[in-house]
Amino acid sequence: MIPLAWYLIFAAMLFCVGLFGVLARRNAVAILMGIELMLNAVNVNLLAFWRYLWAPKVDGQVFVSIVLIAAAAEAVVGLALIISAYRRRNTIAAEDMDMLKG
Amino acid sequence: MSALQIIFLVIGALTLASAVMVVTARKIMHAALWLVLALGGVAAVFATLEASFFAVMQVVVYIGAIAILIIFAVMLTRKVMEDTGPQVNRSWPWALLACLGVLAGLVYLLSNWGGFLTAARAIPEGGENLVQFGQALTSPSGFVVPFEVASILLVAALVGAIYVAGEPREK
Numbered sequence: 415m416i417p418l419a420w421y422l423i424f425a426a427m428l429f430c431v432g433l434f435g436v437l438a439r440r441n442a443v444a445i446l447m448g449i450e451l452m453l454n455a456v457n458v459n460l461l462a463f464w465r466y467l468w469a470p471k472v473d474g475q476v477f478v479s480i481v482l483i484a485a486a487a488e489a490v491v492g493l494a495l496i497i498s499a500y501r502r503r504n505t506i507a508a509e510d511m512d513m514l515k516g
Numbered sequence: 517m518s519a520l521q522i523i524f525l526v527i528g529a530l531t532l533a534s535a536v537m538v539v540t541a542r543k544i545m546h547a548a549l550w551l552v553l554a555l556g557g558v559a560a561v562f563a564t565l566e567a568s569f570f571a572v573m574q575v576v577v578y579i580g581a582i583a584i585l586i587i588f589a590v591m592l593t594r595k596v597m598e599d600t601g602p603q604v605n606r607s608w609p610w611a612l613l614a615c616l617g618v619l620a621g622l623v624y625l626l627s628n629w630g631g632f633l634t635a636a637r638a639i640p641e642g643g644e645n646l647v648q649f650g651q652a653l654t655s656p657s658g659f660v661v662p663f664e665v666a667s668i669l670l671v672a673a674l675v676g677a678i679y680v681a682g683e684p685r686e687k
Contacts, residue, residue: 416521416564419626420521422626424532428531428532431535432535432539434615437608439539439605440603441544443544443586444539447586450551450586451539461570465566476662476663483669485582486582489585491673495681496593498680498681500592
């Protein structure tokens with residue numbers, strides 16, 4: 415059987431890879447991909463804790479499904495914003511999206 | 517080392533490698549395809565946790581919907597951001613440093629947690645109870661309020677996405 419620690423280390427590494435994508439990429443779509451990786455890492459963590467510490471109860475699964483729904487909503491709205499910004503400014507580089515700058 | 521552990525290590529290494537390719541690939545389309553592989557690896561990790569429902573949900577929602585949506589967004593915004601030129605911003609070494617710092621901090625916190633190594637006990641019996649899960653999502657004494665709020669969130673996201681991404685109106 416797999417130790418719980420392996421799942422936690424795996425999730426931490428996946429989260430940090432996603433965080434690097436969010437902080438370093440210039441393309442706004444690539445930033446959204448990094449966010450998806452981070453949300454996946456959170457789900458791995460939640461499911462691992464649920465399976466090892468809470469298994470017969472369902473609370474952990476409810477958490478994971480809410481995170482899944484929030485991730486779907488976030489991806490839809492984020493991509494719509496990116497496409498809207500692309501239409502208005504003809505760019506999707508994150509540093510060029512400075513319409514709110516005074 | 518049991519067969520399941522070896523399978524987990526292979527899946528984990530594959531998932532992390534494709535995640536690294538997602539954030540470092542020069543061509544954004546390649547990054548999107550690597551993202552599909554990484555999400556599939558996470559689905560396999562869910563399967564090793566005996567969470568079959570969420571393994572299927574991962575494939576349906578992430579690979580089936582979100583990855584396709586991202587690929588569409590990549591194709592719609594292709595022209596402006598050519599795959600030449602730098603794909604990371606100037607301060608990427610600081611980002612790398614911050615990520616390694618976060619990773620070190622997480623591992624330090626986890627190694628200080630008492631259950632980190634002792635939790636390697638036998639997995640409790642009777643992992644997934646889908647009937648109970650479904651009832652908990654719809655019973656008033658369970659999680660019906662968060663569930664309904666999540667549905668409202670999805671509808672709001674749908675309407676908002678249509679409004680935001682629609683044709684800009686002429687003033």
